[in-house]
Amino acid sequence: MEDINLTIQKGEFAAIVGPSGCGKSTILRMIAGLETPDTGEVLAEQEIIQRPSPDRMMIFQEHALYPWLTVEENVGFGLELKSVSKSERKTRVESVLKKVGLDGFQSYYPSQLSGGMRQLGLAV
Structure with a gap:
């Protein structure tokens, strides 16, 4: 994955679409602060994303709930x-x-x- 430039304005709805393995999940993990880019930077509200924050979240495809817990x-x-x-x-x-x-x-x-x-x- 290289040369990604994505701007989403507050209140906009966006979808990241592409074939398996193209980096969709990696981009989402970087926006969530779970990964950092090798080069460049990821910004939210003009602040560099360096870690997860309550302002952003990622809902994973697979459920990770303990079935024996309420x-x-x-x-x-x-x-x-x-x-x-x-x-x-x-x-x-x-x-x-x-x-x-x-x-x-x-x-x-x-x-x-x-x-x-x-x-x-x-x-x-």
Whole structure:
């Protein structure tokens, strides 16, 4: 992949289309801050992207939810690893689930969710 120049204005909808292996996922990973370019730079709001940020996200094609954990447990898993208290974890998870429209599904397991709902679980 070389000489990529892409500008997307705030509020625009864009699609990256091309054959398998052409670098679509690599571009998205760079925009998300998960990879850095070998040359050049990736900017968001005139700032060089150097790491992931809550301002940008990437929803992966494959679901990466633990099937034996509920929605609440899956979403709070990273917070649990960081030793966030159970009450703080519950508050934060409830807030995030409400933002993405999954409130009320805390006790569901991934197998009980639609594909789109599983993607939302990944996005949080």
